[in-house]
Amino acid sequence: xxxPIIATGRGMCYEMESLMEKIKLFLNNMPIRxxxxxxxxxxxxxxxxxxxxxxxxLKEQQQTMAAVNDITLKRITLINEFKTLSEQxxxxxxxxxxxxxxxxxxxxxxxxxxxxxxxxxxxxVIYGQMxxxxxxxxxxxxxxxxxxxSLSKFRLQAKQAAVVVVKNPSFGVLLVRSxxxxxxxxxxMLATLLDYEMAKVIRTTEASNIKTQELSLAIVVLVLLIAxxxxxxxxxxxxxxxxxxxxxxxxxxxxxxxxxLSMEVSHLERSDEIGEMAHxxxxxxxxxxxxxxxxxxxxxxxxxxxxLFMRTPAGVFHYNSELFVTDCNDxxxxxxxxxxxxxxxxxxxGINDQRLMxxxxxxxxxxxxxxxxxxxxxxxxxxEIWLTLRTSPLFDQRGHIVGGVxxxxxxxxxxxxxxxxxxxxxxxSLTSLYNRRGFVTLAEQKLKDANREKKSLRLIFIDCDDLxxxxxTLGHSEGDNALVDTADVLEQTFRESDVISRLGGDxxxxxxxxxxxxxxxxxSKRIQLNVDAINAQPSRPYKLSMSWGVAIYDPNCPVSLxxxxxxxxxxxxxxKEAKKKSCLL
Numbered sequence: 001x002x003x004p005i006i007a008t009g010r011g012m013c014y015e016m017e018s019l020m021e022k023i024k025l026f027l028n029n030m031p032i033r034x035x036x037x038x039x040x041x042x043x044x045x046x047x048x049x050x051x052x053x054x055x056x057x058l059k060e061q062q063q064t065m066a067a068v069n070d071i072t073l074k075r076i077t078l079i080n081e082f083k084t085l086s087e088q089x090x091x092x093x094x095x096x097x098x099x100x101x102x103x104x105x106x107x108x109x110x111x112x113x114x115x116x117x118x119x120x121x122x123x124x125v126i127y128g129q130m131x132x133x134x135x136x137x138x139x140x141x142x143x144x145x146x147x148x149x150s151l152s153k154f155r156l157q158a159k160q161a162a163v164v165v166v167k168n169p170s171f172g173v174l175l176v177r178s179x180x181x182x183x184x185x186x187x188x189m190l191a192t193l194l195d196y197e198m199a200k201v202i203r204t205t206e207a208s209n210i211k212t213q214e215l216s217l218a219i220v221v222l223v224l225l226i227a228x229x230x231x232x233x234x235x236x237x238x239x240x241x242x243x244x245x246x247x248x249x250x251x252x253x254x255x256x257x258x259x260x261l262s263m264e265v266s267h268l269e270r271s272d273e274i275g276e277m278a279h280x281x282x283x284x285x286x287x288x289x290x291x292x293x294x295x296x297x298x299x300x301x302x303x304x305x306x307x308l309f310m311r312t313p314a315g316v317f318h319y320n321s322e323l324f325v326t327d328c329n330d331x332x333x334x335x336x337x338x339x340x341x342x343x344x345x346x347x348x349x350g351i352n353d354q355r356l357m358x359x360x361x362x363x364x365x366x367x368x369x370x371x372x373x374x375x376x377x378x379x380x381x382x383x384e385i386w387l388t389l390r391t392s393p394l395f396d397q398r399g400h401i402v403g404g405v406x407x408x409x410x411x412x413x414x415x416x417x418x419x420x421x422x423x424x425x426x427x428x429s430l431t432s433l434y435n436r437r438g439f440v441t442l443a444e445q446k447l448k449d450a451n452r453e454k455k456s457l458r459l460i461f462i463d464c465d466d467l468x469x470x471x472x473t474l475g476h477s478e479g480d481n482a483l484v485d486t487a488d489v490l491e492q493t494f495r496e497s498d499v500i501s502r503l504g505g506d507x508x509x510x511x512x513x514x515x516x517x518x519x520x521x522x523x524s525k526r527i528q529l530n531v532d533a534i535n536a537q538p539s540r541p542y543k544l545s546m547s548w549g550v551a552i553y554d555p556n557c558p559v560s561l562x563x564x565x566x567x568x569x570x571x572x573x574x575x576k577e578a579k580k581k582s583c584l585l
Contacts, residue, residue: 326403335410433487433490464544498510
């Protein structure tokens with residue numbers, strides 16, 4: 001009985017050994033490019049399995065949380081409806097008492113009584129739905145039980161008050177007021193139930209987060225175990241299946257390295273790694289031959305680069321790590337109003353305008369530099385120009401920084417055009433004052449300065465009166481003259497440092513520094529004197545008139561520019577209305 005068992009065991013061992021030998025032979029004959037994929041494939045499969053399990057677990061967790069949150073949300077919604085309905089019932093009860101106290105007929109009170117009765121019935125229905133449909137825990141059941149008492153008391157008192165207030169309004173009002181206490185108790189129980197449901201959501205979310213953290217920790221541990229197992233398998237496979245072939249290839253490479261590149265190794269035609277390496281050596285020999293051809297092509301390329309370097313429309317220069325110019329083109333000399341002879345060999349550290357130095361020094365950090373702005377030439381005429389400068393480091397074959405290349409462009413004309421466009425965009429074309437955009441831009445900066453320096457400002461809003469009448473009666477040309485005259489009055493009244501603008505139409509604004517020695521009345525008198533001076537001109541077809549309002553900006557009580565403008569605008573309209581009333585009187 002024992003011998004057959006031993007024989008069977010030996011047969012199984014033999015078959016196992018035979019299977020292991022076949023596996024070993026298969027792995028030994030497998031190309032290296034496939035061998036190195038064994039461990040990554042095992043690792044990828046393990047990670048896929050772990051990821052699938054993780055996704056499944058997280059999905060289940062999310063579905064559970066979604067279901068719990070959905071139920072809780074429905075409960076909270078129903079509670080809010082319950083609360084809203086109870087408030088409507090209380091409101092209807094008070095409405096009945098008010099209507100009855102006004103001695104209105106019963107038929108006018110009937111709709112409110114109907115709504116009250118229906119509301120009390122609906123309260124009972126919703127409460128029944130809570131008891132029947134909800135799966136209540138102990139605390140929820142206790143809250144609903146206490147709520148039942150306050151609800152019953154409130155319904156009873158509300159019904160009694162509704163009946164009595166119709167028969168005896170004075171006594172009914174007392175019952176209505178007494179029902180408010182039971183309503184408050186009922187509302188408090190609703191609030192308690194709502195707070196409990198909200199807390200339940202928070203507890204469920206926290207429990208879900210804890211489970212998610214535990215699952216994440218388990219995933220991390222599992223991934224680490226897989227990584228450790230993969231590392232062990234990698235070491236074993238590399239020692240038995242990869243190191244041997246690599247050693248053979250290395251010895252073959254040493255033998256080939258002792259010869260010259262004219263040696264041909266194409267006769268080593270093998271399909272394993274050594275054959276592939278022999279092919280690689282032959283390719284290396286071919287590449288060396290190609291390199292000689294490439295050197296010749298490089299010389300031709302350098303000639304073309306030199307031609308491009310000298311004729312490019314931008315200023316280009318090379319400089320070494322000590323910041324000496326080693327070469328430059330004629331365009332650079334033109335930009336700097338100098339000559340190539342002066343620039344080549346020039347020490348860039350000796351330039352008078354140091355604004356370019358940070359950009360030039362960027363190459364020492366193996367980084368590109370950029371500068372855009374004014375520059376005062378050292379080697380040229382000394383006139384300031386606007387330019388852009390880009391620098392890039394130059395490396396030798398070992399990767400060490402040997403200098404840099406700079407690309408310079410003269411953007412003076414472009415900058416002047418931009419400034420002109422910017423100035424035009426901030427000015428009113430008719431009066432040459434600042435327009436609304438220019439005023440807002442400068443005023444915002446003035447407010448910042450006032451806050452920083454703790455200085456007050458004065459904003460004057462001015463309106464050119466009767467402009468519509470002038471346009472309709474005398475023509476738009478005369479209306480434009482009125483607008484220009486208004487601008488002249490403001491320029492004569494205020495200082496050059498003040499911000500004077502035409503906001504649009506017949507509206508003007510002036511922002512000045514508020515000085516205690518110059519009161520608002522004095523400014524008003526100055527404006528009126530200048531207006532009178534213009535009106536004194538002979539042959540004027542109309543009298544120029546203006547209304548204004550003055551708002552003071554206090555940095556200790558800061559407001560926005562819009563708020564300050566709104567204040568001045570309101571004061572200006574007050575002044576305009578006062579002038580109209582004065583004219584009528």
